[in-house]
Amino acid sequence: MRGLLLKYTKFGRTVYAVGSNEQSAIYMGLNVKWVKIGVYMISSFCAALGGIIFSFYTLAGYSLQNMGMELDAISSAVIGGTLLTGGVGNVLGSVIGVLIQGVIQTIVTYQNLNAWWTRVTIAALLCLFIVLQRIISIRADKQKGKG
Numbered sequence: 001m002r003g004l005l006l007k008y009t010k011f012g013r014t015v016y017a018v019g020s021n022e023q024s025a026i027y028m029g030l031n032v033k034w035v036k037i038g039v040y041m042i043s044s045f046c047a048a049l050g051g052i053i054f055s056f057y058t059l060a061g062y063s064l065q066n067m068g069m070e071l072d073a074i075s076s077a078v079i080g081g082t083l084l085t086g087g088v089g090n091v092l093g094s095v096i097g098v099l100i101q102g103v104i105q106t107i108v109t110y111q112n113l114n115a116w117w118t119r120v121t122i123a124a125l126l127c128l129f130i131v132l133q134r135i136i137s138i139r140a141d142k143q144k145g146k147g
Helices: 002-008 010-020 022-027 032-058 070-079 091-110 116-146
Strands: none
Touching: 002 010, 010 022, 010 032, 022 032, 070 091, 070 116, 091 116
16 A cells, blocks of 8 residues: 555655655755655654554553664665665565565574574675665666666
């Protein structure tokens, strides 16, 4: 649903435009300030909703419950194809990144390895995908210059 919202609505296309190149979005006449506020509002709402659902699930309200999960969230998105520089990415890619991360965690668990091997593997994959993204963007920039 969210993928359709981003792809087929004016707001979604504006979000991609602002994420891709903010200065170009300003030149196109898009209201970058309000788009950023809207994205932060939606993100805050989703985070609050997720926190409420998680507290109902665990029947507790411990604020430090998922401390350190930032690496998992970022790596899932990057492994799924979302650029850290913005403007490129989709929901399906992030879901695939989460599935890859889940497979890695399952393998580490079934091999009776230390849980830190999961973090090491995810960090190595994250570094690999960041380097690959950089190489791809450099090649794309070179082709734009030639064409």
